[in-house]
Amino acid sequence: MPSDLNSDVVIVGTGVVGCLIAEQALDAGFSVLMLEAGPRVSRDTIVENYRNLAPTLRNHWNAPYPPKPWAPHLETRTPDEASSYLDLTGPNAKAYEQGYVRYAGGATWHWAGICWRMTPDDLRLKSLYGVGRDWAFSYDVLEPYYARAEHAMGVCGPGDPALQWPPNTARSRPYPMGPIPFGPGEQRLTDVAATLGMQNLPAPQARNSGVSFDGRPPCCGNNNCFPVCPIAAKYDAATALPRIEAKGGQIITNAVAYRVETNSQKKVAAIHYFDSDKNSHSVAGKIFVLACNGIETPKLLLLSADEKNPSGVANSSDQVGRNMMDQPKLVADVEMTEPLWTGVGPVQSSSIMNTSQGEFRRDYAGAMFRMENMARSTLGGLAALEKGLYGKALDQEIRRLSACTARLTVEHEPLPLPFNRLTLSDKQDWLGLSRPRIHYDVGDYVRRSAEQYTIPLLKKLAAALGATDIRISPEFLHSDHIMGGVIMGNDPKDSVVDVDCRAHDHENLFLPGGGAMTTGGSGNSTITMAALAIKAADAIIGQLHHG
């Protein structure tokens, strides 16, 4: 069947990964066509959706983004809703309730924008500590791509190398902007943590600090980075879409890719997609990029199984959908006698990273600690009202709960474990496509870390902050960094993509982003996904130039 459309580069997904590659290919003079499953929605619609939510729903980051029937994503307002798309199994199913929106612009709509690089040691877990896998390249190879990603997204951060991460390590370029100032809560955490040898660093973050950048305004501390920055001071991929179109890129929204077709030369020939009326179309091209995120990309490869690719496209290694990772998270809700006052500045703006490194990683996982910097006025208000208070007592209790409570968070470094696996569910979505089923077990490496290392440290940190009450989440939760499902490596027998995120099995198919990450590190990982995207874009452009 001849394809309806044709382009040099066909990209599935308009999240940060897809958009970075699209712009680079357009800048190099190639034609780009993007398929996006979800709708294109204006920022003010999302802001209005958010402000019109009942306060109890305002911490459900997906609530202002109602999905279209053809592009479902996780919704969490009720337990029924939470199980209506992702089909999760295993002992830590809850820790894989991944939040992403299938909207043009993808999950950066409601990301916090925190951009921790991985360290040289993070890329060498196997050789240093005998666990996990080593990456196929060293930090030196990744570093220039990190710098390019920081400039592409507008990441602000400290100039002092001792306050950077990894610390005192050569960088090819400084951050394009200086750090965002701390509010009172973060300053207090920094001072208190220091007494325990925990260094709370100003976070590198994709947020305009003090100045405009890339046509977007500076951050004014609206403290709403998730679920939506109302002024686009925080980078999100939706801001790239008009630029991509201005450069000649074509974006087709409400177009759900459901099949990757390969030809007799083992090259990808076309992508097939459904429109919102369930009509099927196809797109031909020279290079194909699946940038649908760490769940939807492996799902699409498995959905594409046919006679030529009996276990799915790009899956001769049987690794597609395995090694699913995220940083298993524990949270501690603490109450103190003295005011801490979170909520001044962005919703997250600092983290303790030195707890992620060390010899102990032979035995258990490293971890990142931080304090959420969200304004707690909604939580405090609702909790005080629950108590049936009124008058001055009500006001005092709301103020106390807003000021003297906090949420501490610890995110553990995951290992790539083949049994953590995405397969196709027997349950189907509105289009009749299999939903993703994911089995998830955080593993003993993380469990040991929680028992022997992070929970005791969390309790110490809370005590040092003057906590009178601490409630630690009874189970691991998700951190929303989806990784591993199309794992990178040099050996086509045990990995899906090569060092440029090119599928070992199909030379014109690229699978960049979180899925390609060999290990996850403890920090938020989108900057690594973005760096891999830029590296892949270089390879794509090279490949188009030479053949």
Added chain:
Amino acid sequence: MALFHAELKINRRHLLLGMSALATVASFAQSKGFAEPLHQSDSVSRFMSVSKILVPHQLNPVVGHRIYVALNDVEENFDNTIHAIHNFIVKTASVDVEHLMPALTDEKLQNSALKIISAWYSGVVHGKSGDHVIAFEDALMYKVSSDVMTIPSYAKSAPNAWNATAVPLLNMPSF
């Protein structure tokens, strides 16, 4: 929808007023007598009068009107309840919520009073068929910490103009 937009405009104007202007508005509202009629229907003005005792702060009449409509929708015989609370206030000459609530021993009236307070603070009225979201930036729970934290999604300050100063709990803003 039209009402919602009108309310937004009013709120933006409120936000633009300086603190001294706000204080003036507050004292003007407080100087009004308990039973002073507003230019609204009797039921709504009675609801506002009761609200002024239950919630000792500056109350936006547009928000009040919407809370009244929503509670009327979800509570049976809401007008009768308001009448009863109103009569109780008059009978007992209650001047503030601290005296009123302990005296209001009728459980149904007390629950309704708490629902009214909750609506003013949270900006939402919960109904069987869903939530009526009435106010966002006018929800009073945000005013209690407005000296420190922004109402989420509104600017805190000029770029990077906030700092790490922790203010005392006792400095309650007036609103």
